[in-house]
Amino acid sequence: MQKKLFIVLGNQLFNLNFFEKYKKDHIFFMAEDYGLCTYEKHHKHKIILFLSAMRSFADELKKNSFSVIYKKINDADFKLDYIEKLKCKLKEKNIEEISIFEIEDKPFEKKIYEKLSKKVKINYLVSPMFLNSREEFKNYLSEVKKPFMANFYKKQRIKHRILIDDEKKPLGGKWSFDEENRKKLPKNINLPKKFLFTETNHTKEIKKIVEKEFFNHPGSVDNFWIGTTRKASWECFDNFLKNKIDLFGDFEDAVDQRDNILFHSALSPLINLGLITPNEIVQKLFDKTLPKIKLNSCEGYVRQIIGWREFIRGIYQNFSEDMETVNFFDHKRQMKSSWYDGTTGLIPLDFSIKNAIQYGWTHHIERLMIIANIMNLCEIHPKKVYKWFMEMFIDSSDWVMQPNVYGMGLFSDGGIFATKPYICGSSYFLKMMDFKKGPWCDIMDGLYWKFIEKNKNFFLKNPRLSMMVRILEKMKADRKEKIFFAANEFIRKNTDEN
CATH class of the missing domain: 1.25.40.80 (Serine Threonine Protein Phosphatase 5, Tetratricopeptide repeat)
Known part of the structure; x- marks a missing residue:
């Protein structure tokens, strides 16, 4: 009887060639996990994508004569913790050894190690998810x-x-x-x-489950748009x-x-x-x-x-x-619901938020220069920004979102790999985007220059950025008063103090 188990996680759905040599002596274990679907309020499209892709992948394993154990989210024990489901199968099948590709997200990697390493031997395999080890x-x-x-x-x-x-x-x-x-x-x-x-039949079934179990998550099941x-x-x-x-x-x-x-x-x-x-x-x-x-x-x-x-x-x-622990600019403000439904009143921001709601995906400039930029200028707490990005995007994972949000989007890590915060006012939007000039420009410019003023000591220390302080010092008083008022009103309407 087989005493080896190969764990296939939902983000390890590689070409079957990577699993072939383990087919003869391993049982393959896959489980849809309620906890992973709910530890953040993930976008409905992300849950549909993961679960539908996992089911289609399991079909391919079975079709190619792999021995597969598959636990569905709509099974009777669907709310049972992933590790507990796994432990039950380890005991039931008398498993002595586990193989698994490297786990990228550290919290789950730690959980697997702490809960299982004393019970069975674990073989970690280099992941084809990346080119480098x-x-x-x-x-x-x-x-x-x-x-x-x-x-x-x-x-x-x-x-x-x-x-x-x-x-x-x-x-x-x-x-x-x-x-x-x-x-x-x-x-x-x-x-x-x-x-x-x-759409596959799995996708059609999963959409019904998501609508029932995760009805209060961002997005709609009706416009699911990506292959699985x-x-x-x-x-x-x-x-x-x-x-x-x-x-x-x-x-x-x-x-x-x-x-x-x-x-x-x-x-x-x-x-x-x-x-x-x-x-x-x-x-x-x-x-x-x-x-x-x-x-x-x-x-x-x-x-x-x-x-x-x-x-x-x-x-x-x-x-x-x-x-995770550094908050370089000491930002502490909280987002109101307008950041989740795209009703902030700032036209480019609402456009990008609604894109995220509808598709769970925007390209890098919307993420970096519109959403993260404005959250940073509004002094939103980094962990709240991180939570928003994890919830709203279907390609979110800890390994990709932490550096992109904390390092690039906010500079809240103080510059581990970036040289400056990626911030801008309305001029960049007007140059690279098709938004027309309007009252929103005063809000954007006010947010930008307020940030420069509050952090002028930081900017003065950076030769590439010090000129921004000089420009602010030369700004006409009435212009400064007008845009700062617009920015303060926006912050008041859309954020709460910590």
């Missing part, structure tokens, strides 16, 4: 005084021999074309159509390569009210479930049978996959404890 990132950290994405990304390009020549120089003469990828969308451009998937299988993930990526990638680079940072996805691939939720891996993406991207991709677009996409994503994972694994 944890040890490789530690080696990188040992070589630098401070981690910077730019130098990490350069090393990645050289290591994987991507977009470099025989002398290890970057194609096109520079490592990043980010400065060329900041164009505003023309009014007459033809936007790509949203790629639609055929490996096949659908590849279809999504192929559509991106065929219809989007050439203009991805030019308009990577653009925000437009006509559409939320634009020329992005929107693959992050599927990559974060393991349905398609970074290595597979890179291999396909440079498939010689494909038409040649514009360099700035290819580099921009490569930077997201082998640069930013790998870097953020490494930062989380090595610095998460510091990020």
Whole structure:
């Protein structure tokens, strides 16, 4: 009788080739977990995506003669803790040894270790979710005084021999074309159509369960928009390569009210479930049978996959404890309900909040320069911002959200890897987005300059930022009074003191 168990988590739905050698002597255990669905009030689309994808993956295992134990969220014991369900099966099957891919989110990793390591032998396997091992990132950290994405990304390009020549120089003469990828969308451009998937039977069933069990979570089950299988993930990526990638680079940072996805691939939720891996993406991207991709677009996409994503994972694994505890600007304000329903009265912010409500997904500029920026300027407590992002996005996980929120979005970690807070007033919005000038501009500018004034000692110490204090000092008194009043009114209406 088999005495080995392979635990497959909901974000480890890799190609079956990664599991094949364990098929003969392992039982495969999968469980939908009520606790994981409710420890934050996760977006309905995230729960649908996870559970539907897990069921389809279990079907593939069974179809390929794997021995599978699968616990559904609508089983009689659905509210039983994940570990308790697992313990029952360990005892029932007399399991002596467990295999599992590395667990990225530390709280669950710790829980598995503490509850099971004294009962059974646990084999942790290197995850195909990433191109680098944890040890490789530690080696990188040992070589630098401070981690910077730019130098990490350069090393990645050289290591994987991507977009470099025989002398290890970057194609096109520079490592990043980010400065060329900041164009505003023309009014007459033809936007790509949203790629639609055929819902699986599992998705249809899960939607009913989610509507019943998680009715008070953000979002609606009616407009679920993303694929839930490996096949659908590849279809999504192929559509991106065929219809989007050439203009991805030019308009990577653009925000437009006509559409939320634009020329992005929107693959992050599927990559974060393991349905398609970074290595597979890179291999396909440079498939010689494909038409040649514009360099700035290819580099921009490569930077997201082998640069930013790998870097953020490494930062989380090595610095998460510091990020969780530091509150650099000492922000303590709380969000009112308007941040959850998109009724703050600030037009760009409400647009992005409603995108998150409707789709559980926005691209990086909406997240960083609209939502996180404004939350930071309003002095929202970092943990409340983090909670909001975890709840509202379908690609959220601790490993990806902690560095992106605390490090990039808020600078609340004090600059573990970022050099400055990413903040802006209305001018950036008007430059990169299609919002028209209006009263909202005074609110944005007031929030921005109030933040500069309150933290002027910090800005004066940074040569790149000190000029902002000088500009504020030269601002006309009536202009300053007007925009500060607008900002204070916005804060009063949309936040509470701690």
